Amino acid sequence: MRRSAWTLALLGAIVVLALLSVAFGARVVSPGEVWAGLAGSAEGFGEAAVAKRVPRTVLALVAGAALAVSGVVMQGVTRNPLADPGILGVNMGAALAVVVGIAHFGLRSATSFIWVAIAGAALAALVVYAIASLGPNGFHAGAATPLKLALSGAAVSAALASFVSAVILGRNDIASGVRSWQIGGVGGADFGSMAAVAPFLAGGLAVSLLAAKALNSLALGDELAAGLGERVGLARGLASLGAIVLAGAVTALTGPIGFVGLVVPHVVRLLVGSDHRWLLPLSALAGAALLTAADIVGRVVARPAEIDVGIVTALVGAPFFIYIVRRQKVREL
Structure with missing residues (x-):
């Protein structure tokens, strides 16, 4: 009830x-x-x-839902309360790939942006996980603790943001547009680009929803999940693929928008518990509501100008991130 x-x-x-x-x-x-x-x-x-x-409203709803689901899956796969497509560097990896594609390969179509963004998001996720898994004796998957993942993601995001600036340096023809897009916003929405990204979002969402049972098992630990019949590596890989496709596809349209995937899953868990069969769809609804509300606030408080939604979500999400870190015992992360 x-x-x-x-x-x-x-x-x-x-x-x-x-x-x-x-x-x-x-x-x-x-x-x-x-x-x-x-x-x-x-x-x-x-x-x-x-x-x-109307198009920007639809984009805010869709992007918020996709980012929230991506955050839920990333937190479930890594068992990391600090996981989020922005914090783990996934969004910025997608952003760098798109900027490089525009500046050096002349990409212009929405479909090419999406493929390149997904590839960049996946590569950034692998780099962050590899760095977090480095221990005293070399690479070890168990070394990737939540705090290490968060710190590695922050470092990689900062490095990728610097690379984006380096790529557009001296390219006055694309600099203004890229800088505006890099902040993250839904103001440039149109139904043509949304139609191009719709199959990717639908596929990523379907994979994420189908991974709900596996994510419930992974929450019990890898050994117990394997004992329950889960193929742990395959389940983690497929769920991660769904999350990366969602984050990369949204970033191709809106630019990197952070903290939606961090805030929403924690709030929804307080409301309905940790069962991913409910957590995933309700997080999609809550993420759609949050990003739409953030877009409204950004338009109202700076009228007749507007504040990009990526700035509004950062103002909400950064204090929430600090709260999560302080609530958890940092030594246990």
């Missing part, structure tokens, strides 16, 4: 936030203009504003 109630509450919140998203911005529109704009009219300024806000 509690889980069903929270599902309904989150669905209601998404509907309300979606309506607020198309109503508020540099220009506030009336309910009549919202209805007319959603019906397809673009005759007045209000209706035109609504029509322009």
